[in-house]
Amino acid sequence: MEKRAEYDVITDEVAIPYEVAYGPTWTRFFEGLKNEKIYGSKCEKCNRILVPARSYCPRCFVEIKNFIEVDQEGTVISWVLTEYEYFGMPTKPPFIGALIRLDGTDVNFLHLIGGFDLSDPDNVRKRVKNGMKVKALWNDDKKGTIMDIKYFTPVK
Amino acid sequence: MGRPVAIVGSGQTRHGRRFDVSYPELVKEAVDAVFENTGISPQDIDGVVSGTMPSMMEGVALTHFYFADVLRSVGKPILKTETCGSTGVSLAITGYYWIASGLADLVLVVGSEKMNEGDSQATMTTVVEPFYQRYFIAGAPGVFSMQCQEWSNRFGIPEDKVREAATRITIDHHNDAFDNPYAHIKKRLTPDEVNNARIITYPIRLWDVCPNSDGACAMLFASEKMAKKLGLKSAWVKGVGYSGEEYWFGDSEKAIWQCAIDAARQAYDMAGIKNPRKELDVAEVYNPFTYQEMLYYECFGFCGFGEACDLVLQGVFSREGELPCDPSGGTLCTNPIGATGLNRVAEAALQVTGQAGAHQIPGAKLGLAHAMGGVDQFNGVMILGSE
Numbered sequence: 001m002e003k004r005a006e007y008d009v010i011t012d013e014v015a016i017p018y019e020v021a022y023g024p025t026w027t028r029f030f031e032g033l034k035n036e037k038i039y040g041s042k043c044e045k046c047n048r049i050l051v052p053a054r055s056y057c058p059r060c061f062v063e064i065k066n067f068i069e070v071d072q073e074g075t076v077i078s079w080v081l082t083e084y085e086y087f088g089m090p091t092k093p094p095f096i097g098a099l100i101r102l103d104g105t106d107v108n109f110l111h112l113i114g115g116f117d118l119s120d121p122d123n124v125r126k127r128v129k130n131g132m133k134v135k136a137l138w139n140d141d142k143k144g145t146i147m148d149i150k151y152f153t154p155v156k
Numbered sequence: 157m158g159r160p161v162a163i164v165g166s167g168q169t170r171h172g173r174r175f176d177v178s179y180p181e182l183v184k185e186a187v188d189a190v191f192e193n194t195g196i197s198p199q200d201i202d203g204v205v206s207g208t209m210p211s212m213m214e215g216v217a218l219t220h221f222y223f224a225d226v227l228r229s230v231g232k233p234i235l236k237t238e239t240c241g242s243t244g245v246s247l248a249i250t251g252y253y254w255i256a257s258g259l260a261d262l263v264l265v266v267g268s269e270k271m272n273e274g275d276s277q278a279t280m281t282t283v284v285e286p287f288y289q290r291y292f293i294a295g296a297p298g299v300f301s302m303q304c305q306e307w308s309n310r311f312g313i314p315e316d317k318v319r320e321a322a323t324r325i326t327i328d329h330h331n332d333a334f335d336n337p338y339a340h341i342k343k344r345l346t347p348d349e350v351n352n353a354r355i356i357t358y359p360i361r362l363w364d365v366c367p368n369s370d371g372a373c374a375m376l377f378a379s380e381k382m383a384k385k386l387g388l389k390s391a392w393v394k395g396v397g398y399s400g401e402e403y404w405f406g407d408s409e410k411a412i413w414q415c416a417i418d419a420a421r422q423a424y425d426m427a428g429i430k431n432p433r434k435e436l437d438v439a440e441v442y443n444p445f446t447y448q449e450m451l452y453y454e455c456f457g458f459c460g461f462g463e464a465c466d467l468v469l470q471g472v473f474s475r476e477g478e479l480p481c482d483p484s485g486g487t488l489c490t491n492p493i494g495a496t497g498l499n500r501v502a503e504a505a506l507q508v509t510g511q512a513g514a515h516q517i518p519g520a521k522l523g524l525a526h527a528m529g530g531v532d533q534f535n536g537v538m539i540l541g542s543e
């Protein structure tokens with residue numbers, strides 16, 4: 001057989017449409033966002049308040065029936081400024097992804113930090129600190145998705 | 157407790173951008189190597205375990221079916237194990253279970269990836285559901301950058317000290333890679349080169365990050381009876397541990413990383429290890445990012461929380477140190493994801509059987525192999541001994 005450094009390649013793309021069911025818990029959670037409410041749920045066994053809301057506790061293996069509205073302010077646990085883009089990325093860079101502990105809850109909520117200029121990383125580093133207080137800022141046009149919260153923005 | 161299990165041989169491919177072969181041909185290269193290295197015939201195996209990163213990586217979903225012929229699996233039972241980055245250690249644990257259960261005497265275990273054919277970070281986003289987490293998890297660098305920040309903040313480690321230790325780690329490993337014939341990236345780096353490299357996701361810079369590699373690794377797991385019959389230099393599985401956390405990224409703590417702590421503890425308990433830093437001779441820690449390697453030292457009990465940077469700078473974990481970590485150059489220099497964890501097991505097996513060549517740790521008798529998966533919620537550990 002002929003020996004070459006590289007052989008031929010073809011290009012391929014797999015694109016499959018999906019219809020993804022929310023089920024009762026996520027449906028209610030996203031309806032909450034439409035009304036500017038963030039819902040969590042409290043496990044009656046470990047007493048933890050989990051957010052987003054759940055139908056069961058992953059640690060206690062028990063069903064959770066209640067929905068409770070949680071605070072829209074919280075503390076930044078960690079964050080990352082993302083400046084690169086890749087195929088299929090739903091959020092356009094630059095953006096700051098963050099783990100935020102909403103007041104009174106027991107797990108971290110994943111969302112964005114924004115509301116200021118993100119173009120200069122050094123500036124962002126000076127602005128954003130672990131432990132800083134942030135609060136949810138809502139989009140005017142709400143679609144019942146996680147991006148109904150525009151981002152979390154520093155509390156003065 | 158199951159029956160004793162031996163690793164009787166391994167085969168790794170050359171790593172890099174492997175457009176000289178098709179994906180099955182790449183897998184065949186590793187499978188051919190393990191049979192050639194051991195003199196065992198494909199007829200003698202009882203079954204095959206195969207695994208990759210989530211299959212979006214190369215766009216073919218049923219990889220063990222695609223590889224059936226080169227895995228020599230025709231007419232044999234075949235299993236697929238897939239846990240994202242920890243696939244390789246999960247594969248080894250699957251092979252271990254199969255032999256330990258008494259249902260097989262010789263099992264072929266193969267991990268592979270051809271990362272250059274796809275888009276690794278785009279693949280990573282398909283690991284999570286499309287309505288919540290996918291918006292915020294910006295590929296692996298984003299996740300590990302967050303974890304590093306939480307860790308250094310939690311233990312009050314100054315930014316410049318973390319940087320200095322990470323720089324030491326990457327310089328050491330890229331030097332180590334020169335002695336590993338299978339390693340992908342081999343480079344003599346200077347501190348200036350590392351510290352001024354472009355930022356990927358702050359504070360992670362280019363040389364803190366593993367490459368995209370194409371490669372495969374094949375290993376043979378055997379029962380005691382079979383290992384004695386074969387008479388090959390064998391590594392013995394002394395302990396296994398695997399632990400997971402919640403699917404929701406924000407549910408688990410990233411600095412005191414419970415699944416990493418638990419996976420190691422399970423494996424140590426089984427192997428009877430009380431003081432890992434003293435008792436282990438070598439560790440192949442999964443280190444796709446420099447910072448994460450230090451976090452693992454702490455979670456695995458090699459040192460206390462917040463201490464890793466100081467010990468790295470003292471050379472405790474370098475080739476000549478008290479507990480050499482990743483003398484192969486590790487994941488930082490070679491990362492074909494579905495094979496990477498199995499490479500760690502193969503390297504630990506080579507070390508404890510004295511077959512690691514130029515990067516052999518003299519007299520190594522007890523080694524640790526590890527890999528991490530999920531987004532970061534899975535950790536698996538295997539302890540190998542020379543007897």
Ligand SMILES: [Zn+2]
Pocket residue numbers: 043044045046047048057058059060061
């Ligand atoms: Zn609970």
